[in-house]
Amino acid sequence: MRTQIESLLLSEVSLPGQYIGGELGSIVKPKDSVKGRLCFAFPDVYTIGMSNYGLQLLYALMNRRPDWACERAFAPYPDMEKALRKHKLPLYSLETFSPLSEFDVLGFSLQYELTFTNVLTMLDLGGVPLHCADRTMSDPLVIAGGPSASNPEPMSDFIDLFIIGDGEEALPAVCDFWLEMKGDGRQQTANLDGRQQTADGSREARRQALLETAREFPFVAVPQFYSVPSPPGRGLGWGQTGKSPHPSPLPKGEGTVVATLPKGEGTICPRPTEPGVPEIVCPARVENIDAFEPPILRIVPTVECVQDRVAIEIMRGCPGRCKFCISTVQKRPIRTRSPESIARIAKESCLATGSNEVSLLSLSTSDYPQFEELMTKLREELCPLNVSVSVPSLRVNHQLSDVMRQLTTERTSGLTLAPEAALDEMRRRIGKPITNEHLLAGCESAFNNGFNRVKMYFMCGFPEETNADIDGIVELSAAVSRMGRKIRGKSVTVIANVSNFVPKPHTPWERLGMATQGYFLNAHDELRLRSKRTGIALKYHDMETSLLEALLCRGDRRLGRVIERAWQLGARLDSWSDYFRGDCWEQAIAETGTDVNKIVHEPVPDDAELPWGYVRF
Numbered sequence: 001m002r003t004q005i006e007s008l009l010l011s012e013v014s015l016p017g018q019y020i021g022g023e024l025g026s027i028v029k030p031k032d033s034v035k036g037r038l039c040f041a042f043p044d045v046y047t048i049g050m051s052n053y054g055l056q057l058l059y060a061l062m063n064r065r066p067d068w069a070c071e072r073a074f075a076p077y078p079d080m081e082k083a084l085r086k087h088k089l090p091l092y093s094l095e096t097f098s099p100l101s102e103f104d105v106l107g108f109s110l111q112y113e114l115t116f117t118n119v120l121t122m123l124d125l126g127g128v129p130l131h132c133a134d135r136t137m138s139d140p141l142v143i144a145g146g147p148s149a150s151n152p153e154p155m156s157d158f159i160d161l162f163i164i165g166d167g168e169e170a171l172p173a174v175c176d177f178w179l180e181m182k183g184d185g186r187q188q189t190a191n192l193d194g195r196q197q198t199a200d201g202s203r204e205a206r207r208q209a210l211l212e213t214a215r216e217f218p219f220v221a222v223p224q225f226y227s228v229p230s231p232p233g234r235g236l237g238w239g240q241t242g243k244s245p246h247p248s249p250l251p252k253g254e255g256t257v258v259a260t261l262p263k264g265e266g267t268i269c270p271r272p273t274e275p276g277v278p279e280i281v282c283p284a285r286v287e288n289i290d291a292f293e294p295p296i297l298r299i300v301p302t303v304e305c306v307q308d309r310v311a312i313e314i315m316r317g318c319p320g321r322c323k324f325c326i327s328t329v330q331k332r333p334i335r336t337r338s339p340e341s342i343a344r345i346a347k348e349s350c351l352a353t354g355s356n357e358v359s360l361l362s363l364s365t366s367d368y369p370q371f372e373e374l375m376t377k378l379r380e381e382l383c384p385l386n387v388s389v390s391v392p393s394l395r396v397n398h399q400l401s402d403v404m405r406q407l408t409t410e411r412t413s414g415l416t417l418a419p420e421a422a423l424d425e426m427r428r429r430i431g432k433p434i435t436n437e438h439l440l441a442g443c444e445s446a447f448n449n450g451f452n453r454v455k456m457y458f459m460c461g462f463p464e465e466t467n468a469d470i471d472g473i474v475e476l477s478a479a480v481s482r483m484g485r486k487i488r489g490k491s492v493t494v495i496a497n498v499s500n501f502v503p504k505p506h507t508p509w510e511r512l513g514m515a516t517q518g519y520f521l522n523a524h525d526e527l528r529l530r531s532k533r534t535g536i537a538l539k540y541h542d543m544e545t546s547l548l549e550a551l552l553c554r555g556d557r558r559l560g561r562v563i564e565r566a567w568q569l570g571a572r573l574d575s576w577s578d579y580f581r582g583d584c585w586e587q588a589i590a591e592t593g594t595d596v597n598k599i600v601h602e603p604v605p606d607d608a609e610l611p612w613g614y615v616r617f
């Protein structure tokens with residue numbers, strides 16, 4: 001297979017280095033030396049997947065086990081997909097060039113809803129039946145985890161089971177259990193007679209194996225064992241695509257964007273159909289993240305990736321309770337890695353890989369309880385190696401100015417803050433208790449300590465947002481820019497990155513409707529206009545993909561038809577603006593009669609069930 005790929009394919013694709021594996025740190029185990037084989041399938045391209053901390057961690061943990069091999073596969077670019085189809089070759093793993101269909105378990109990491117069609121591409125190219133219902137015991141168990149698995153319903157036609165919560169202990173436990181089930185299933189199939197010994201029998205054996213898995217683990221969701229009652233008066237269709245109840249232009253003055261919650265018809269929540277299947281699926285949690293050490297020798301990519309540095313998760317969870325934030329819900333409770341362990345891993349990893357940057361990962365790094373001690377230890381270990389430390393997520397509070405003084409190795413990458421809103425009053429409403437006073441003091445301290453770059457993340461489309469909130473984004477960013485110029489004596493880089501608020505499942509605002517396309521377009525126009533000649537760099541998220549994200553994260557299992565149809569029509573790599581095909585989604589939505597307005601823009605009444613209601617964090 002490898003020879004065929006090298007001789008037939010690589011000359012036909014861009015960036016061929018991403019398709020050949022063999023990187024420093026990758027682990028190749030002979031197939032017959034292990035009991036089980038897992039392929040970690042990342043449904044985005046190599047350069048994104050290789051920057052993912054979870055991939056590196058779980059790959060190392062599974063490969064530390066002598067009885068399992070963990071390999072990797074990524075979504076191909078369209079030129080590679082075309083070449084594979086042209087030469088009738090399957091999508092394969094980078095370690096042993098095995099077709100995906102050969103693995104015992106295929107594990108997808110769902111980081112983002114706009115990667116859903118990539119899962120279908122990978123299954124199809126890998127020779128794995130697209131639908132769970134068509135798989136037999138000979139096919140891999142197709143599992144998924146990650147942030148977008150917390151509403152399993154939209155992808156439930158394609159994913160056999162979802163692991164909710166932390167993967168460190170849950171993933172190996174499910175893999176081991178499946179191997180046992182697979183052994184039993186083969187035996188059951190062999191005991192059957194005639195026609196039953198073939199596909200039908202094997203499908204039934206698989207169903208039994210999945211049922212046992214659903215019963216065994218409280219953190220596993222197997223959607224096929226949950227039934228969906230038809231909502232009253234709606235049958236199986238989704239009704240007609242209607243006009244949005246929020247065709248609001250940007251309100252002038254004190255307007256309201258998102259309505260309060262009316263009573264009325266809601267959505268549907270699946271119920272267990274089999275005894276022993278948990279009514280509510282609860283997340284897996286590891287108590288001590290220090291017990292799961294990231295690899296000292298991580299896989300070092302051979303092609304340039306989005307992020308290529310040593311990444312260490314220093315804390316899981318966030319003390320914040322922002323009402324829009326799904327991460328704080330999914331990562332609870334707070335758990336930390338010790339400063340000694342972080343400093344040792346950082347030093348050893350830099351020596352092993354030659355990296356000159358360490359990134360400290362957490363949702364809110366400056367809330368790490370021993371932050372000062374950690375920075376002292378890192379300075380001691382890393383300054384002699386000329387390694388810098390980047391801290392991607394700092395909380396804006398009274399300590400920010402002090403933190404800036406401690407980050408003496410971090411100046412090149414700049415200061416990144418997430419004020420989310422520009423006015424203190426809006427921040428109070430969204431549950432993010434930070435003030436502009438602290439933010440400006442922190443920026444002042446950063447500029448005084450040598451920083452030349454500040455990046456700030458904002459959102460628009462919050463409930464009860466007004467013009468003042470939108471204009472405030474530009475005003476606050478411009479104020480930071482002016483301050484920087486004054487302190488540094490030259491112009492500084494200030495980036496305002498504005499995303500569109502999507503009411504995510506499991507958050508306190510899960511029942512709200514999203515503001516309309518018209519609202520966001522007006523808001524973006526306003527931002528663009530106001531930011532002219534201010535010296536700030538303004539970036540805002542594309543409206544179409546934000547609406548699609550909302551549809552895919554808030555829908556129920558009928559979304560599977562939309563995802564599959566859009567994919568059949570050519571939707572690929574939806575999170576990449578170069579490849580996004582809004583026309584495919586529009587057609588799929590129209591053909592399936594999907595009521596986008598109901599799913600995306602209408603608030604869900606308090607007394608209505610939610611499609612993700614059987615998963616609880």
Ligand code: SF4
Nearest residue numbers: 318320322325328363
């Ligand atoms: S501070 Fe950040 S991570 Fe924490 S709850 Fe708020 S938005 Fe989420």
